Amino acid sequence: MSKEFTFSEVAEHTSKKDLFLVIHDKVYNTSSFVDEHPGGEEVLLDVGGQDATEAFEDVGHSDEAREILDGMLVGTVKRQPGDPSPSNQPPKPAAPSTSPDGSSSVMLYIIMLIGGLGAFGAYKYMQAQSEQSSS
Numbered sequence: 300m301s302k303e304f305t306f307s308e309v310a311e312h313t314s315k316k317d318l319f320l321v322i323h324d325k326v327y328n329t330s331s332f333v334d335e336h337p338g339g340e341e342v343l344l345d346v347g348g349q350d351a352t353e354a355f356e357d358v359g360h361s362d363e364a365r366e367i368l369d370g371m372l373v374g375t376v377k378r379q380p381g382d383p384s385p386s387n388q389p390p391k392p393a394a395p396s397t398s399p400d401g402s403s404s405v406m407l408y409i410i411m412l413i414g415g416l417g418a419f420g421a422y423k424y425m426q427a428q429s430e431q432s433s434s
């Protein structure tokens with residue numbers, strides 16, 4: 300059952316009905332699972348026909364997810380000179396992971412600034428009130 304695929308063979312299977320992924324140098328036919336994936340079909344289609352090791356590990360999938368993978372194994376990857384290595388992936392996750400983080404910390408900063416200004420204003424107002432009542 301264990302067949303050897305080259306990267307270009309794997310790259311031919313990118314449609315929803317015929318979707319191969321490479322994870323840790325093993326080839327999986329994930330077409331039966333696309334509709335059931337809790338993370339959505341889009342992410343699987345995105346890495347269809349490619350090395351999905353990084354994407355899969357970045358999410359921190361459970362042991363259950365790894366068991367599901369075992370059931371879809373169709374073979375292993377035969378690396379050839381010039382093939383991409385798993386760590387040589389285009390840095391896809393970089394953009395979405397930095398921008399939400401960045402914007403949320405800016406939001407927090409603005410909220411703290413508004414809160415501080417409000418507190419300062421209230422303090423000044425109370426000071427003015429007490430000066431008024433004492434005179």
Ligand code: HEM
Pocket residue numbers: 320327329332336337338339342343346351354355358359360361362363364365367368
């Ligand atoms: C065929 C390979 C894959 C299998 C068998 C699989 C399986 C699963 C399973 C069972 C879960 C539920 C949580 C868990 O048990 O860890 C899950 C969640 C998730 N998966 Fe995958 N996954 C695969 C590939 C991927 C890939 C390549 C991505 C790309 C980013 C991805 C993204 C996610 C995300 C974001 C969730 C979280 C969904 C949520 O909690 O709302 N998965 N996956």
